Amino acid sequence: MAETTVDLDTTIDTLLERYLTLLDEYTRLRARLNGLQSGIYQNLARANFSAQRGVRYGQDHYDDRMQAARRVQITQSSPSAGHHVIFDMIKVTADESEENDDKNNTKKEDQQEEQDEKKSAAAATTKDDNNHDGSGKPSPPPKKRNNHDPLRWFGLLSPQPLRLAQAQAVQAVEEIIPRLASLSAAMADVELQVRRARKKRSKAEKVDHQKKLQQQEGHLHGNGGQEEVLPAH
Amino acid sequence: MTSQQDYKDRQFLAVIGDEDSVTGLLLAGIGHVTAPPDAQKNFLVVDNKTDNAAIESAFERFTTERKDIGIVLINQHIADRIRHRVDTYTAAFPTILEIPSKDHPYDPEKDSVLRRVRRLFGE
Numbered sequence: 536m537a538e539t540t541v542d543l544d545t546t547i548d549t550l551l552e553r554y555l556t557l558l559d560e561y562t563r564l565r566a567r568l569n570g571l572q573s574g575i576y577q578n579l580a581r582a583n584f585s586a587q588r589g590v591r592y593g594q595d596h597y598d599d600r601m602q603a604a605r606r607v608q609i610t611q612s613s614p615s616a617g618h619h620v621i622f623d624m625i626k627v628t629a630d631e632s633e634e635n636d637d638k639n640n641t642k643k644e645d646q647q648e649e650q651d652e653k654k655s656a657a658a659a660t661t662k663d664d665n666n667h668d669g670s671g672k673p674s675p676p677p678k679k680r681n682n683h684d685p686l687r688w689f690g691l692l693s694p695q696p697l698r699l700a701q702a703q704a705v706q707a708v709e710e711i712i713p714r715l716a717s718l719s720a721a722m723a724d725v726e727l728q729v730r731r732a733r734k735k736r737s738k739a740e741k742v743d744h745q746k747k748l749q750q751q752e753g754h755l756h757g758n759g760g761q762e763e764v765l766p767a768h
Numbered sequence: 769m770t771s772q773q774d775y776k777d778r779q780f781l782a783v784i785g786d787e788d789s790v791t792g793l794l795l796a797g798i799g800h801v802t803a804p805p806d807a808q809k810n811f812l813v814v815d816n817k818t819d820n821a822a823i824e825s826a827f828e829r830f831t832t833e834r835k836d837i838g839i840v841l842i843n844q845h846i847a848d849r850i851r852h853r854v855d856t857y858t859a860a861f862p863t864i865l866e867i868p869s870k871d872h873p874y875d876p877e878k879d880s881v882l883r884r885v886r887r888l889f890g891e
């Protein structure tokens with residue numbers, strides 16, 4: 536059964552309402568990302584300002600063997616939520632062998648750094664820690680956490696601003712960026728549905744228009760017949 | 769329509785940005801260098817000396833050649849340098865997100881998602 540233009544108008548309105556909700560969330564997350572990134576840049580600038588002469592926290596210190604500790608996970612959304620994909624960020628731990636080596640060598644440092652990082656993360660944002668715990672996955676034991684900690688590239692005693700920058704970066708990477716990517720995919724899905732519905736509506740409108748024309752023509756013919764008949768009386 | 773095959777191996781976040789942007793994101797633990805001899809990085813640090821061809825090549829590598837990248841982050845002012853390439857990118861994976869940098873605040877006018885919004889509403 537073909538949908539009427541009124542049905543299609545309602546469908547389009549519902550889709551646009553959903554689209555605007557997604558857009559609102561996208562805009563709010565964009566603002567949050569801007570805020571976090573400003574914080575990261577300020578903290579990096581502070582760390583560089585207070586660093587020893589000639590030291591810059593940048594690419595010269597990157598570890599060429601770095602392994603990603605936070606990785607993207609893409610899943611399909613539930614059919615009720617549309618046909619788009621959902622991006623998530625998952626935390627991975629080091630391989631068992633590496634982990635053991637690292638644990639033996641630097642167990643003490645790990646614990647110390649863990650405590651320090653927790654303090655700085657709490658100072659920067661209380662949400663960060665909640666996110667680790669509330670991600671739905673069991674949080675890894677503390678000893679594993681720093682096996683791939685990029686802070687170590689910059690020495691054992693990393694300055695507080697650098698830790699703050701890290702806490703903000705973690706929040707951006709875990710909470711904002713995957714959600715922005717998911718929203719972009721969800722919005723693209725709604726855009727597609729709106730375009731399809733608009734196409735259908737325009738077809739339905741054409742059909743309606745033709746029907747109306749036919750009816751008018753039929754009506755005119757009917758009247759014309761009467762007019763012809765009447766003078767004969 | 770996307771199939772699971774299109775995205776199941778896409779596990780890395782790639783970055784094309786200035787030094788501070790890349791350092792910030794690498795601090796979050798997203799940096800990855802593949803095993804030798806390839807040793808491919810998932811980031812590119814762009815400075816004044818980096819030419820557009822190098823940026824374009826990294827963009828091409830992250831979006832087309834590598835099948836393990838799920839999201840590409842690129843500083844908006846760097847995306848401007850290869851705007852034709854970024855704007856004509858239409859693939860579902862990886863997703864491209866433009867982010868602000870220290871010296872260049874985020875401009876919503878250039879945001880690809882907000883441009884799509886304007887198109888949908890007929891502007």
